Amino acid sequence: MTSSVPATDAHAANTRRVGLALAATGAVLFSAKAILAKFQYRHGIDALDVLALRMLLSLPLFVALGVRESLRPGHARITRRDFGRILVLGVLGYYLSSLFDFWGLEYVPVSLERLILFLNPTFVLLIGVFAFKRKVARREWVALAVSYAGVAFVFVENLRVQGDHVLFGSALVLLAALSYALYLSMSGQLISRIGSLRLVALAMCVSTAATLLHYVIARDPTRLLHLSPEVYGLAAINAVFCTFLPVTFTMGAVARLGAGTAAQLSVLGPVSLVFLGAWLLGEAITPIQLIGTAVVLGGVLLLTRPGANSVPVAPPR
Template identity: 35%
Template structure:
């Protein structure tokens, strides 16, 4: 039984890391879309959700047909709130912020959310913060802070730099609310059904926003190059990682997943260097090294964490 539990935990860590790596491509695709097409944040977000929609519809129908558990009215409301916070508001804030800051800096600011998630779990849900989790958080955030200091000296000349930082900070807050709630709901509702329903509510929020604020520019969505970015964002940076992270969370818990996904800044910085020609400098390397140490620390002894 102990070996089976260890295997399940190890599988959960691997699934969560893979999901985090795929999610880290989002900033790269968004920055490339802004560079190469005439598009606003809401247009790009609409395309991301539009091409994701069929997969979540199929997943939702399948999960519902294979579950005898009926959701309560309260659970439906909570699912709607999670969708609005997790993949509508947080994505909108993130896409707006990416217009003004580098992909590497975006990912570093965004990864304040594990701290917020752990604090929500600790103080609101009364989850015990374990020593290994605390040590991993300290290491990862020292690393992110070091890298952030180097990034801020490069980008501070941008007139909208601090607006971009503020928007991504809002993204981190809203996403941490989603992540904390997800850790409690996935074991009850099931990873597939939860992911599908949450994303459907998020899609409804995005489409409603677009129809109210910018429906007159719907033809901008038909740019051929933009459609390619929309499909890629949907498949690589949304559908696959959303199912992977929620499955991993079901196996190892939201606190562990929040810390494991700190690998995201490392991945984004490397990708941004090769695809966006953003510089890599010593403080980034030093900071990301500490992030990696923190990730390995959280997974080193899964049976005691």
């Protein structure tokens, strides 16, 4: 009887370590899509082209993942209500969020885009307050204020240096952060029913369908067949290393840690991109950017506490 307690504790600790590793790796890989998008824009394509190529090239991977997960024994049957929620999650998580993000990147540097996406954990927290009646400690409200103050600090500097287009681009990226926070918050309970990998595979198929419908309505789809080899190469890297792998890693982390903790680990992505943007794209790193990044990072880290999940998530099977 007593020997089972340490074994249970060891299993829980190992589950948490795996979840933290998945969340951290997923955050860095997912953030790198901004660098690839900037490189693709140099070849004369726009946000919708980038998104359509990304979804098309990653679709076979997610279909294969979905088939594999559906054949696993023990999964609950997907109900009509589940399908409805999957449709909503697919539109929010990887269609709207990605579209707003890539569109915003046409107007703002990757350093500011990542800093705005720093706010994702604060959105998850607020969604937990208003939608799931979660109680919030005083230090968490302080953390929210600190985070938003840091973003405002850097935003004003970019607005002064780069012009009014930064305002529009920042608003788009903010919508991307809100869409993804909604996705994370709403996915927690569904993950416990149908499994994290099966959910993400289905959601990505929905996102791909929404993206292609948008593309067909907006322009001639044959345009995607006449792009440069460099664009296709960058799109393939985006699809595998900045979409398929980080998406599956993130959902695995949510299943093990909960939506709140997984979102908090996303801070590693923006930190890495501040320096990757300077190295690969030649974007300047100013003292104000570094101060603002440090302020926002400090605010988000204040939100980290054991069991601070905005959405109740059952233990992984």
